[in-house]
Amino acid sequence: MVSSSVSGTEPRRVTIHDVARSAGVSRQTVSRALNDKGEIDGTTKQRVLDAARALGYRPSRFARGLVRQDTTTIGLVIPDLLNPFFTEVAAAALEAARARGWHVVVYDTADRAEEELGTLQVIGSQVDAVVGYFSCPEDELELFTRGMPVVLIGREHHSARFSSIRIDGEEGVHAAVAHLVAAGHTRIGMLDHQARAEPSVRYEWFTAAAASYGIDPDLVVGADQSADGGGTALRTLLAAHPDVTAILTFNDIIAIGALREARRIGRSVPRDLAVIGFDGLQLGALVEPPLSSVALDTRRLGALAIDQVARLLTGVDPLTADDLVVRAELRLGESA
Amino acid sequence: MVSSSVSGTEPRRVTIHDVARSAGVSRQTVSRALNDKGEIDGTTKQRVLDAARALGYRPSRFARGLVRQDTTTIGLVIPDLLNPFFTEVAAAALEAARARGWHVVVYDTADRAEEELGTLQVIGSQVDAVVGYFSCPEDELELFTRGMPVVLIGREHHSARFSSIRIDGEEGVHAAVAHLVAAGHTRIGMLDHQARAEPSVRYEWFTAAAASYGIDPDLVVGADQSADGGGTALRTLLAAHPDVTAILTFNDIIAIGALREARRIGRSVPRDLAVIGFDGLQLGALVEPPLSSVALDTRRLGALAIDQVARLLTGVDPLTADDLVVRAELRLGESA
DNA sequence: ATGTCATCCGTGAACGTTCACGTGAGCGCT
DNA sequence: AGCGCTCACGTGAACGTTCACGGATGACAT
Numbered sequence: 001m002v003s004s005s006v007s008g009t010e011p012r013r014v015t016i017h018d019v020a021r022s023a024g025v026s027r028q029t030v031s032r033a034l035n036d037k038g039e040i041d042g043t044t045k046q047r048v049l050d051a052a053r054a055l056g057y058r059p060s061r062f063a064r065g066l067v068r069q070d071t072t073t074i075g076l077v078i079p080d081l082l083n084p085f086f087t088e089v090a091a092a093a094l095e096a097a098r099a100r101g102w103h104v105v106v107y108d109t110a111d112r113a114e115e116e117l118g119t120l121q122v123i124g125s126q127v128d129a130v131v132g133y134f135s136c137p138e139d140e141l142e143l144f145t146r147g148m149p150v151v152l153i154g155r156e157h158h159s160a161r162f163s164s165i166r167i168d169g170e171e172g173v174h175a176a177v178a179h180l181v182a183a184g185h186t187r188i189g190m191l192d193h194q195a196r197a198e199p200s201v202r203y204e205w206f207t208a209a210a211a212s213y214g215i216d217p218d219l220v221v222g223a224d225q226s227a228d229g230g231g232t233a234l235r236t237l238l239a240a241h242p243d244v245t246a247i248l249t250f251n252d253i254i255a256i257g258a259l260r261e262a263r264r265i266g267r268s269v270p271r272d273l274a275v276i277g278f279d280g281l282q283l284g285a286l287v288e289p290p291l292s293s294v295a296l297d298t299r300r301l302g303a304l305a306i307d308q309v310a311r312l313l314t315g316v317d318p319l320t321a322d323d324l325v326v327r328a329e330l331r332l333g334e335s336a
Numbered sequence: 337m338v339s340s341s342v343s344g345t346e347p348r349r350v351t352i353h354d355v356a357r358s359a360g361v362s363r364q365t366v367s368r369a370l371n372d373k374g375e376i377d378g379t380t381k382q383r384v385l386d387a388a389r390a391l392g393y394r395p396s397r398f399a400r401g402l403v404r405q406d407t408t409t410i411g412l413v414i415p416d417l418l419n420p421f422f423t424e425v426a427a428a429a430l431e432a433a434r435a436r437g438w439h440v441v442v443y444d445t446a447d448r449a450e451e452e453l454g455t456l457q458v459i460g461s462q463v464d465a466v467v468g469y470f471s472c473p474e475d476e477l478e479l480f481t482r483g484m485p486v487v488l489i490g491r492e493h494h495s496a497r498f499s500s501i502r503i504d505g506e507e508g509v510h511a512a513v514a515h516l517v518a519a520g521h522t523r524i525g526m527l528d529h530q531a532r533a534e535p536s537v538r539y540e541w542f543t544a545a546a547a548s549y550g551i552d553p554d555l556v557v558g559a560d561q562s563a564d565g566g567g568t569a570l571r572t573l574l575a576a577h578p579d580v581t582a583i584l585t586f587n588d589i590i591a592i593g594a595l596r597e598a599r600r601i602g603r604s605v606p607r608d609l610a611v612i613g614f615d616g617l618q619l620g621a622l623v624e625p626p627l628s629s630v631a632l633d634t635r636r637l638g639a640l641a642i643d644q645v646a647r648l649l650t651g652v653d654p655l656t657a658d659d660l661v662v663r664a665e666l667r668l669g670e671s672a
Numbered sequence: 673a674t675g676t677c678a679t680c681c682g683t684g685a686a687c688g689t690t691c692a693c694g695t696g697a698g699c700g701c702t
Numbered sequence: 703a704g705c706g707c708t709c710a711c712g713t714g715a716a717c718g719t720t721c722a723c724g725g726a727t728g729a730c731a732t
Contacts, residue, residue: 015718026682031720039680058483061461063718065398066687071462073441081427082618084420091417094444098451103462105409106442108430115434125397126407126439147394227622256622263624282418286563286592288599288624351688362712367690377710399688402717 014057023051034059073103074309075123077132079111083225084283085251085298086133089153092302093131100310107132120144129313131305138162149312151305163308163318165301169278169328170205172294176248176276176330177209179292183336185246185274188215191233191258193250194222202250202278219244223254230257235265246274246336252281252293259287259335274336278328290333301326350391359387370395409439410645411459413468415447419561420619421587421634422469425489428638429467436646443468456480465649467641474498485648487641499644499654501637505614505664506541508630512584512612512666513545519672521582521610524551527569527594529586530558538586538614555580559590566593571601582610582672588617588629595623595671610672614664626669637662 020030025048032040033048051057065071076093078086090106097104105127109116116136121144123130129149134141138159141150145161152164180188188210192203199220207217219241223233230249234257237244249255255277259269267273269289277284280295304319304326311318356366361384368376369384387393401407412429414422426442433440441463445452452472457480459466465485470477474495477486481497488500516524524546528539535556543553555577559569566585570593573580585591591613595605603609605625613620616631640655640662647654 013718016720017718027719028683028721029681032681035720041680044680053482056483059461060402060718061463062398062401063687064461064720066396066402066689066718067720069687073462081423081430084423087417087420087423090442091444094417094442095446098444101458103441103458105439106426106430108427108434110431122437122439125395125400126409127397146389147392260622260624283619283622286596286619287622288596349688352690353688363689364691364713365711368711371690375710380710396688399717400690402688402719403690405717 013060014055016057016059018055019048019052019057022055023048071103072100072128072313073105073126074306075105075107075127075130075132077107077109077116077119077123077130077134079109079116079133079135081106081108083253084281085253085279088281088298089302092299093306094302095299096303096306100306102306124148129309131309149309151308151312153301153305163312163324164321165305165308165324165326166321167296167301167328168325169202169294169296170208172296172328172330173202173205173248173278174209174212176292176294176336177206177213177215179330179332180246180274180276180336181213181215183246183274186215187219187241187244187246189219189221189237189241189244189247190217191223191230191237191247191249191254192220193225193254194229194233195225200250206248223250223257225251225253227253227257227260230254231261231264232257234258234261238265245272247276248294249275249277252277252279252284252291255291255293255335256283256287259289259291270334270336276330276336280328280331284333289335292333292336293331294328295331296326296328349396350393352393352395354391355384355388355393358391359384407439408436408464408649409441409462410642411441411443411463411466411468413443413445413452413455413459413466413470415445415452415469415471417442417444419589420617421589421615424617424634425638428635429642430638431635432639432642436642438642460484465645467645485645487644487648489637489641499648499660500657501641501644501660501662502657503632503637503664504661505538505630505632506544508632508664508666509538509541509584509614510545510548512628512630512672513542513549513551515666515668516582516610516612516672517549517551519582519610522551523555523577523580523582525555525557525573525577525580525583526553527559527566527573527583527585527590528556529561529590530565530569531561536586542584559586559593561587561589563589563593563596566590567597567600568593570594570597574601581608583612584630585611585613588613588615588620588627591627591629591671592619592623595625595627606670606672612666612672616664616667620669625671628669628672629667630664631667632662632664 016027016030020027030048033045094104107119109119124144131151133153142161150162152162154167155164157164190206193200210217221233221237223229255275258275262269262273269275277291277293280293284291284293308319352363352366356363366384369381430440443455460480467487469489478497486498488498490503491500493500526542529536546553557569557573559565591611594611598605598609605611613627613629616629620627620629644655
């Protein structure tokens, strides 16, 4: 039962003063009662509490935050929460933040540059630090996050203003290629991420590994970052190169789409087509066959990001680039 | 609750006053420059901006929030972000909140009562309203959210303080049973959620539907809310009732685990075992075979919750229980 | 009666920002 | 000269809470 007032009137907030007046005490006494401080009589405390409840009083977080600066809030910016990889990273970050008693405001930019920009414009006045994925140029980022610690994930940075956590899949991808080669594959394709103009870093790892085994690295096609995108890309790849017997993918979602497509066109995995993804999502264990993947520890990723934020916030001992690395390693399922 | 304080010297915040002094103007002029208000000369504005940057000034969100109450922040509480159902709900809520320019603080309680309690204790002083899942008793909820709008999801409430969004799967489950009966099934099992002591509402829908078709509703076994839990439960169910040819599950995750287990024990789906889940997760389209499910529109669920929060916040036209319903309906994949 | 002490409570000030005003300079017009 | 207007900027006040004090009251001992 909401206390009804005629619509149109300004509802003026119930303040600590109102409670004080109603209980016949001072502000300070109300504050004491509500915050469980000492120096207050039991009966008056109860009286204040009753008055507060009767008036529906709720302290202003702004006023409180202004005077005691003990709460830290960080902003987590991700392109798409429905992408399981980001879900895992977000969950990990939330867990690490909770352990510190921090609050996390989550922004899903829906993979759209304008939403990302909009987020940047408002986030500065809402949080104490930012961690997440950004696709905008650094100077723009710099502009809006001025004075705040910023931890980037999976992105190189040039400005000294930012920290970034590097994802190192070089060895993992190498191991994946080695695994495929050992299984007799010689025509290995890759379903890369197509959003960017230039090929991805993961593709470069692939070419490097392929080169060391004398494998042709040019069997590559761009894929939309979704299961459907993976399916479509696999079809395209096989149409151009029917002799491909194994593929690496930019990430697990694409790989899962490829698995599904392979089943549709009657290619048995891993017999007719070996598939190795990237990310090592929990989801990979649910599909058939269980996905092999160059897996990275998303939990550590999130924890590392939060840890670095903590260091930047206090200014003590920030980690250097060498420490801010999460290495991915080959984890075999049954798809390769 | 644990607030880590910085050891050492407190670096005293740089305020708008410092910028003003440094630029040789007044606070108000600084405010004008930073907020792009008019009534300021171009050169002084630039001077102020330079001074602000030089000092590393960043406005206090508390002070700003105190004076202009234009930002609303809501708290979203979920038991487990890694559970795809909650991921979808969270994504939907984030989207709806973004459309309103709201900020969302996300709390993952990790399915633990103590974390939920801890969240409740701090959330009151951080947000303007709360939406989410809670497992604690109503009076406890009431205690901590006093004076705030609260929208519960998928939970009945008795106190008038709360709104809750009801998930109505009665017709959908009925349709699912009807579908199975039409396909010739007579022994239909259910993998229910086992966490609660009493059977779930979804099981009650099942018994009701089963009754109307003269089907034995007692082929039920509790499952942990995970893929592994679904697999284990299916094994238990089939051990007790080998003649079961179709199952409904509490949710899609359990169903997906059942699918995997069926494959392991050599039961072909849907030929040897028909499976129908609940939730209609996007994930269901990725598994083999694509999952049939009593699907609910998670996007609408999130949007509805946010919409109701908006109404409660402004006090105009809050929706009633009859409107706060999301109906689930049978969506056929290939698993039944 | 006086001092000592603990308990309970109130008063200004501060936190950092924006809003509603006020002010003075400069300019053009009658 | 006087009036009115615009432009650029400054000044007190307000937002709602907590902190650092200080004061009043009574109990108890001296």
